[in-house]
Amino acid sequence: MSTKAGLRPWLSATRCMRRSQLSALQHRRMYSLLSPDDWQLLQDRRIRFKMLVDLFSKHGSNVTRDNAFQPHHQLHRPLAPSEATLSALIAAGAHFGHAKSLLNPNFMPYAYGVRAGITIIDLDSTLPLLRRAANLTRAIVARDGTVVFVGTRPDLRAVVRKAAERIGPQAFHVGERWLPGTLTNKLQLFGSDVAKEQRVTPDLVIFLNPLANIHAIRECAIQHIPTIGIVDSNVDPRVVMYAIPANDESPRAAELIAGVLSIAGREGRVLRDREEQSKELRQSRYMRAQERGTTRYVADRD
Amino acid sequence: MLTSVLRRPQGLSKFYSSQTRPFVPPASLNSFDFRQRQREKPRPTTPTFYTARPEFYDQLSSLESALQYAKTALTTCHLLPLPQFAREALPPRVNAWVDKRELGLKLRSTLTTSRYRRVVLVLNELETYRSIAEKAGIMELQEGIRGITELFERADAATMLARGKAKPVKLDEYGRSYTLGKRKTSSARVWIVPVQQPPVDKSTASQSIPAVTEADSALTALLNPNSSSKSNEAVSVAQILVNNTPLSTYFPIPADRARVIHPIKLAGLLGAYNIFAIVRGGGTSGQSGALAHGIAKGLVAHEPSATTILRKAKLLRRDPRMVERKKPGLAKARKRYAWVKR
Numbered sequence: 001m002s003t004k005a006g007l008r009p010w011l012s013a014t015r016c017m018r019r020s021q022l023s024a025l026q027h028r029r030m031y032s033l034l035s036p037d038d039w040q041l042l043q044d045r046r047i048r049f050k051m052l053v054d055l056f057s058k059h060g061s062n063v064t065r066d067n068a069f070q071p072h073h074q075l076h077r078p079l080a081p082s083e084a085t086l087s088a089l090i091a092a093g094a095h096f097g098h099a100k101s102l103l104n105p106n107f108m109p110y111a112y113g114v115r116a117g118i119t120i121i122d123l124d125s126t127l128p129l130l131r132r133a134a135n136l137t138r139a140i141v142a143r144d145g146t147v148v149f150v151g152t153r154p155d156l157r158a159v160v161r162k163a164a165e166r167i168g169p170q171a172f173h174v175g176e177r178w179l180p181g182t183l184t185n186k187l188q189l190f191g192s193d194v195a196k197e198q199r200v201t202p203d204l205v206i207f208l209n210p211l212a213n214i215h216a217i218r219e220c221a222i223q224h225i226p227t228i229g230i231v232d233s234n235v236d237p238r239v240v241m242y243a244i245p246a247n248d249e250s251p252r253a254a255e256l257i258a259g260v261l262s263i264a265g266r267e268g269r270v271l272r273d274r275e276e277q278s279k280e281l282r283q284s285r286y287m288r289a290q291e292r293g294t295t296r297y298v299a300d301r302d
Numbered sequence: 303m304l305t306s307v308l309r310r311p312q313g314l315s316k317f318y319s320s321q322t323r324p325f326v327p328p329a330s331l332n333s334f335d336f337r338q339r340q341r342e343k344p345r346p347t348t349p350t351f352y353t354a355r356p357e358f359y360d361q362l363s364s365l366e367s368a369l370q371y372a373k374t375a376l377t378t379c380h381l382l383p384l385p386q387f388a389r390e391a392l393p394p395r396v397n398a399w400v401d402k403r404e405l406g407l408k409l410r411s412t413l414t415t416s417r418y419r420r421v422v423l424v425l426n427e428l429e430t431y432r433s434i435a436e437k438a439g440i441m442e443l444q445e446g447i448r449g450i451t452e453l454f455e456r457a458d459a460a461t462m463l464a465r466g467k468a469k470p471v472k473l474d475e476y477g478r479s480y481t482l483g484k485r486k487t488s489s490a491r492v493w494i495v496p497v498q499q500p501p502v503d504k505s506t507a508s509q510s511i512p513a514v515t516e517a518d519s520a521l522t523a524l525l526n527p528n529s530s531s532k533s534n535e536a537v538s539v540a541q542i543l544v545n546n547t548p549l550s551t552y553f554p555i556p557a558d559r560a561r562v563i564h565p566i567k568l569a570g571l572l573g574a575y576n577i578f579a580i581v582r583g584g585g586t587s588g589q590s591g592a593l594a595h596g597i598a599k600g601l602v603a604h605e606p607s608a609t610t611i612l613r614k615a616k617l618l619r620r621d622p623r624m625v626e627r628k629k630p631g632l633a634k635a636r637k638r639y640a641w642v643k644r
Contacts (some may be wrong), residue, residue: 036438036439039381039388039438039439040439042381042388043381043438046380050357161349161363164349165349169345169347172346172350172351172352173350173352174350174352174353175353175359178352181352182352182541189354190354196345197344198345198346199343199345200346202352232508236560
């Protein structure tokens with residue numbers, strides 16, 4: 001027999017989930033924070049609880065906070081290009097494309113199929129393209145090139161900043177709107193002294209959301225700057241030079257890809273430093289040989 | 303064909319530079335640096351160079367780093383995440399940050415409203431963390447955060463925050479209060495001073511006369527200026543002077559007089575204060591209303607306990623009713639002309 005309250009009002013959610021009410025005194029004691037001592041008590045309670053948790057964490061499961069997945073690990077501890085696997089891409093949700101009706105015909109080679117009305121991106125093609133982009137980044141950074149990470153959504157701001165920080169002084173980031181004319185109208189945007197005296201044209205631009213930055217991509221094409229971009233199923237992969245077919249809406253996928261590329265860039269920097277050191281060593285040896293008069297070519301001797 | 307183009311740098315000169323380059327033999331092309339001139343130039347220093355607003359974004363990112371640092375410090379001290387009851391125990395955040403123009407000057411870049419709001423959001427969060435640190439007694443962190451937030455606080459923060467609130471009326475060195483009252487187009491400047499009690503003389507004959515209550519004598523004296531009660535010479539009487547004339551002379555209509563006395567009567571302070579007022583503008587009812595307003599405010603300054611009753615009687619409120627303007631098509635503010643069928 002259904003009543004206004006429901007079939008079995010004694011089993012309703014409010015009745016089942018009602019806990020025992022605290023007494024007024026208990027409530028006051030627990031929930032009053034009038035003096036600094038009360039705050040100290042709060043801190044002490046929490047420290048004791050944490051100590052208890054840490055004590056018991058040593059027993060039981062081997063899964064700890066460090067070796068289990070934590071969302072902030074992707075940003076602060078990214079994968080290296082060699083560590084990027086299909087499972088990692090799937091876990092990041094990089095295989096989700098857009099709706100079937102929005103599929104760009106030029107994206108067809110990178111689409112695995114359709115499921116639940118959504119294009120599934122073929123990660124078997126994504127992974128080698130990601131590795132190729134990583135190799136490119138490494139090579140450019142090793143040759144003293146400048147890299148710009150562009151991610152103009154609020155959730156991509158921290159990603160591009162971290163990625164640029166990881167590579168070092170050769171990398172830059174744009175987390176806000178790309179101002180039109182940054183590359184084609186340098187004189188007006190940066191001033192004549194900066195535009196003429198500094199190296200304003202970058203050597204590589206990486207787009208985490210190319211669809212929103214189509215004008216920036218066009219500027220790069222005008223200036224003959226190679227571009228890498230995460231292309232989704234509604235984007236023509238030919239807009240960028242080196243496309244990485246993946247989900248551009250997922251911040252996890254963007255973190256993974258940007259992380260891989262930034263690690264590759266860091267490796268490039270290490271290579272460059274080593275090369276510089278070996279060059280310096282060779283030069284100093286040659287200078288010393290010249291002074292002593294023991295160079296290989298007689299013509300170089302004084 | 304492509305290789306021949308590569309081996310003839312002059313063919314590509316329009317893409318690279320306007321000056322011609324010397325012919326480079328193919329064997330040494332591998333080591334030839336086409337972009338040498340570009341490479342000699344220094345790279346931009348800030349990582350936010352390509353946003354075209356590097357100073358602003360650098361400042362913002364440093365503020366966000368400070369916020370992150372404060373958050374980490376508080377988390378280490380087990381104060382974050384703060385439960386709801388603890389958040390409610392914090393004092394309400396009152397801040398007056400500098401305006402958009404000033405903040406732009408401080409950050410050395412012109413700010414749009416959205417950018418200003420972003421900075422203010424970060425500053426508000428910093429201020430919240432500072433109050434948590436202050437309440438919990440972590441003075442070092444509190445001072446560190448204060449060092450950042452005080453750079454962005456208005457110089458006249460106190461006056462800004464007290465803008466909507468009424469200024470407290472102060473008594474001068476003679477114990478007088480000075481208040482302003484308004485009604486319609488009249489304004490009254492009111493000085494109120496407590497009546498000084500003369501020393502009681504025991505030897506005089508006035509003792510035999512039955513003691514008249516001060517209130518009665520005050521009321522009589524106010525309302526009937528011409529009658530002089532010689533028996534009450536020893537008791538001083540509170541006076542009300544309006545534009546240097548006694549109240550009863552200035553306001554012949556009893557309603558106006560009653561309106562002026564009403565606040566003093568309600569507060570029960572009839573014989574206690576001498577009142578001097580200068581009233582300008584308007585007519586009788588406006589001037590009497592302005593006077594009543596000024597007297598009520600002055601009484602509150604002398605006797606704060608009277609606030610409740612005067613507020614309940616709406617005497618502390620400046621009556622906002624003003625004469626409504628005449629409208630075209632109407633004879634007066636609301637009066638319509640006679641309706642004619644045809």
